[in-house]
Amino acid sequence: MSRTDFLDWIAEITGRTPLTPELYVRAATHGSHGQKDYQRLEFLGDRVLGLVIADHLYRQYPKEPEGRLSQRLNGLVSGSVCGEIARQIGAGDHILLGKQARDDGARKSVKVLGDVMESLIGAVYIDHGMDAARSFILRHWESRVSSTVGDVRHPKSALQEWAAANNRKIPEYELVDKSGPHHDLKFTVRVSVRNIGEVVATASAIQAAETEAAKKFLEKFT
Structure with missing residues (x-):
């Protein structure tokens, strides 16, 4: 897949034209590829995701106590949820992997997909700021937030x-x-x-x- 196709995909899933393309390339680069990988962006994106979802839950459920909000938050920011959303947006097709990782099926790994999803959030945050990161997250998470009803105990x-x-x-x-x-x-x-x-x-x-x-x-x- 060409660089142009990759950046077109980034623009499609984020709703914004990348200002710093290298950020997104890094966000999709696994450690096995031999270049600067996504780990630092993943670290940042994980924190941005937690803040955005926590803020959204606080506003969405004004009468709920802290414990119930925490249960909702934990369910929404888990690695498995991040991985599933990454799969839905086609992230697996764009991850840069080394040969062994490709052979081992890393492109379909929930762990790798989840890491890439958080890395993309980090990249959007750096490239466009907090409002853009919030928009990107809620675009792909909001239906899950609204469907988290009933018994939300862990x-x-x-x-x-x-x-x-x-x-x-x-x-x-x-x-x-x-x-x-x-x-x-x-x-x-x-x-x-x-x-x-x-x-x-x-x-x-x-x-x-x-x-x-x-x-x-x-x-x-x-």
Whole structure:
């Protein structure tokens, strides 16, 4: 894909013409490519994303307490959500990867896609400022914000509350497997409640695997 096609794609997903094209190239460059990669932009974009979503939730739900807002925030800025949005906007087609990473399937990795999504946010922030970054984020997140209704408790919190309410031991989490290439590690976690049962779940981060395991446990046993 040509540089022109790449910058046209950036303009399409951000709604703005890139002023500093090199920023966006860097935002799409994985460490395996051998050039300056996206890690610093990812660091910045992660913080900008958290601030924008927190501010939006604060205004969107004026009567909700801090705890409930935190639950919504955690669900909206997770690596898996960032990765899914990156996939939806076609980021995988534009990531610059080394041969081994390409062969290992990094282009479809939720972890890599999520990192690139945060990097793009960082690039927009530097290139156009906070208002543009906010617009870019809400353009791709707002439907998820409005759909976050009902029980927004974190699955791990919900499972612990269920166990306490039913006079059970607290849930126990155990890492049972770690596999895959460095850029796309997979963690398998087991959660169990004594005398009730256990389930396992796999994700690209231990916390995400624990969350998914708790969710599956609640669906199976409650």
